[in-house]
Amino acid sequence: xxxxxxxxxxxxxxxxxxxxxxxxxxxxxxxxxxxxxxxxxxxxxxxxxxxxxxxxxxxxxxxxxxxxxxxxxxxxxxxxxxxxxxxxxxxxxxxxxxxxxxxxxxxxxxxxxxxxxxxxxxxxxxxxxxxxxxxxxxxxxxxxx
Amino acid sequence: xxxxxxxxxxxxxxxxxxxxxxxxxxxxxxxxxxxxxxxxxxxxxxxxxxxxxxxxxxxxxxxxxxxxxxxxxxxxxxxxxxxxxxxxxxxxxxxxxxxxxxxxxxxxxxxxxxxxxxxxxxxxxxxxxxxxxxxxxxxxxxxxxxxxxxxxxxxxxxx
Numbered sequence: 133x134x135x136x137x138x139x140x141x142x143x144x145x146x147x148x149x150x151x152x153x154x155x156x157x158x159x160x161x162x163x164x165x166x167x168x169x170x171x172x173x174x175x176x177x178x179x180x181x182x183x184x185x186x187x188x189x190x191x192x193x194x195x196x197x198x199x200x201x202x203x204x205x206x207x208x209x210x211x212x213x214x215x216x217x218x219x220x221x222x223x224x225x226x227x228x229x230x231x232x233x234x235x236x237x238x239x240x241x242x243x244x245x246x247x248x249x250x251x252x253x254x255x256x257x258x259x260x261x262x263x264x265x266x267x268x269x270x271x272x273x274x275x276x277x
Numbered sequence: 278x279x280x281x282x283x284x285x286x287x288x289x290x291x292x293x294x295x296x297x298x299x300x301x302x303x304x305x306x307x308x309x310x311x312x313x314x315x316x317x318x319x320x321x322x323x324x325x326x327x328x329x330x331x332x333x334x335x336x337x338x339x340x341x342x343x344x345x346x347x348x349x350x351x352x353x354x355x356x357x358x359x360x361x362x363x364x365x366x367x368x369x370x371x372x373x374x375x376x377x378x379x380x381x382x383x384x385x386x387x388x389x390x391x392x393x394x395x396x397x398x399x400x401x402x403x404x405x406x407x408x409x410x411x412x413x414x415x416x417x418x419x420x421x422x423x424x425x426x427x428x429x430x431x432x433x434x435x436x
Contacts, residue, residue: 133310136299185334185406188307188435195298202292 135189138180139196146176147204151220219268226264229277239266250274307435309335316418316426321345323418323426331404332435336367339400343418349390353419354398356383359412359432367401384419409436 149172153165181189208215223235225246236242246264247257253274255261263275301307308330315324327339341354354373358381373385390396412434417427 133303133305135307136302183334183336183403184332186332186435189332189334192298192302192307195295196302199292199296199299 135180135184135192136196138182139193140200142176142180143197143200146172147218222268222273223266224263225266225272226258226261229259229261231258235266241266241272246272246274306330308332308433309337311338311340314428314430316428318418318426320347320420320425321349321418323416323428325416325428325430327414327430327432329431330433330435333404333406333408336401336403339402341398341400341416343390343396345390345392345394345396347392349420349425351419351421352387352390352396353421354385354387355417355419355424356385357413357415358382359414360402360416362412363405363408365403365405367403368399369401370399404434408434410434 153168180193204218208218223239224232225236225239225241226232231243231246236246243258246261249264249272250256250258250261253276255274255276258264260277261274262277263273265273265275267273309328309332310330311326311328313324313326315322317323322344324342325339326342328337331337339360343349343352343354345352361383369385371387374388375386377384377386385398387396387398410433412432414430414432415427416430418425
């Protein structure tokens with residue numbers, strides 16, 4: 133019983149951490165983010181399974197995490213307010229060539245980040261962007277004028 | 278077309294199978310919720326509290342309580358072989374004055390227990406990762422060579 137409860141608590145806490153860390157960091161996986169992922173992975177294992185070395189325990193934890201993922205995904209699909217919490221909404225970073233500083237600051241995205249994404253989309257400069265939008269998954273979509 | 282129609286139902290059936298595992302775990306099927314076995318005689322009442330189901334690697338506590346109704350001059354606790362086979366013993370509190378073995382049984386001696394007094398013994402075990410299956414875990418309360426009470430237990434360890 134305790135195994136299921138620990139897995140559930142850790143699932144929602146890790147989910148909270150991913151929301152707090154920010155979508156951009158999760159999509160980019162900079163060295164610091166890699167450290168975070170490795171450390172979290174190790175600590176989660178210790179906290180969830182503790183001294184349990186059984187195959188049964190591993191199956192219970194995997195099934196619990198998988199079911200919670202499916203449940204969260206289904207609830208998000210059915211109710212839009214929940215979807216906004218679990219997945220977030222696209223955020224406009226540039227509109228008609230004008231960077232929106234407030235949104236960039238909140239997402240910790242620099243002008244250089246947007247310029248890099250624009251170049252990858254074959255767009256010369258930020259001024260040539262109609263829209264730059266930070267998508268739910270952390271990717272920046274660039275739409276030219 | 279028939280295969281496409283059956284697809285969601287196959288997925289739902291697999292999902293139900295997967296959901297069964299945490300559900301059974303929540304109900305305590307895979308351990309390690311403790312249960313208490315009791316036995317009584319004119320000389321003493323006797324109880325053993327320990328899990329009946331475990332998963333390998335888990336640390337667990339066994340609590341043995343003896344309440345003397347009359348004086349027990351040579352109190353001994355006789356544990357079946359199943360308690361010790363492929364188990365790590367972390368500690369026994371209080372430690373017995375003597376430890377013996379006969380026919381695979383392990384006997385812990387605690388000396389004199391006056392009438393009306395209680396003895397509580399805590400033993401901390403860890404199931405070794407290779408320890409799998411069902412084991413007999415009887416415990417007998419003895420006064421010297423004479424058996425006063427016995428509880429019959431078993432332990433199932435999941436792989």
